[in-house]
Amino acid sequence: MARYVTSRLLQALFIVAAITLGVFMILRVTAGDPARVRAPVFASQDVIDQYRADFGTDRSIPAQLGSFVEGVAHGDLGDSFRFQKPVTELIATALPRTLQLALLALLMSVAVAVTLGVLAARYPGSPWDWLASAIAAIGQSAPVFWVGLLLSTYLAVKLGLFPAGGYRGFSSLVLPAVTAALSIVPTELRVLRESMRSTLRQEYVRAARANGVPEWKITFKYALRNASLPLLTVIGVDVGYLLGGVIVAEVVFNFPGIGQMALVGLNARDYPLVQGITIVTASVFVLVNLAIDLLYTVVDPRIRLETT
Structure with missing residues (x-):
């Protein structure tokens, strides 16, 4: 286990470094000159040059990269x-709010996926099955920003139920979380429903029923535990989609989190931010x-994590 965790952490470090380097280069090639964005409209060239000197963008890209890497190594992001x-x-100010929003959205999506996925699998062709299909279809086709605007208009502005x-x-947090959750719940719902249906057809489930094991125990203690493994995999992938949905939700609801701050930083060509x-x-x-990889061993002890 320790070797596996160490190996994955080294892989994670490499991935984060590669992504950061890519963003570093893209910003300087395509984002434009932050000095011209920051300077007054009719500023002289001397003023613009002074801004570049203050920002450090007057130096060569290798020199800027070297300073950035040195700062990151000492915990300084510039x-x-x-601002x-x-x-x-x-x-540090914005991240806790975004994490609260993302965690609430994830809990909402998992709660809906597990509840409707289990009911739809247990009762195929029922209203529960129809509701699960409808929610999955709506979440898959509705743009995040449109859902956010709809919820804001009716539940916040007209009814005044939420800010x-x-x-x-x-x-x-409620309306932005619902908006973000709807972007990932379709995949989770479909995967869990199909996984539950497959699990409920297994021989050990039939044997448990034949031995008089209560249906609720078969469903939640045995079938759901085995069926949740594909859901864990999907959740790991959905984290990326969720972060994107959270950013859009933050912009729509003017939520002061990482997403809103990232938009301000992009508009200002704020490289360090x-x-x-x-x-x-x-x-x-x-x-x-x-x-999530480590959770596999908790859900199913038969799984052993090994380094490749």
Whole structure:
């Protein structure tokens, strides 16, 4: 186990480094000049040159890369061009809100997938099966931003049940979380439903019924545990989609999280801020996938993790 975890952590470090390097190069090739964005409209060339010197963008790309790598090695992600604050401080403020939102969205999607997936598998052709198919179809076809605008218009603006934007505690998380959850629940729901249907047809399930084991125990203790392995795999993949959905939801609901901050950073050509957010989100993604791999051994002790 220890060798496997060490190997995966080294792989994760390589992946995060490759992604960060890619973002570093893309920003400098295609994002434009942050000095011109920051400077006044009719600023002189001397003013623009001074901004470039302050930002460090007047140096060569290899020199900028060397300074960036050295800073990351010491836990310093640089100072934001836009906010004039350390990037670590800005991320430390916004990241907990985004993690709360992402975790709530994930819990919502898993709760819906497990509940409807089990009911649809147990009662094929029933209203539960129809409802599961309808939710999967809607979630698969409806754009995240459209769902967010719809929920904001009717549940927040017209009915006043939730805040329309900003961050005012738990109530501000509900609508963005529902919006983000709907983007990943279709895959989870379909996978669990099919996995449960296949599991319920297994011989050991028939044997348990023949021996008088209660149906609820067969469903939740035996069948659901085995059927949840494919769901764990899907959740690992869906984390990436969820992060994308959270970013869109944050923009729609003006939620002060990492996604909203990333949009501001991109518009301002704020290299350090975008790079810092990239490192953090990539790290979260690979660590969640590592945690899910380790959960396999908890759900099914027959699985053994080995290094390749």
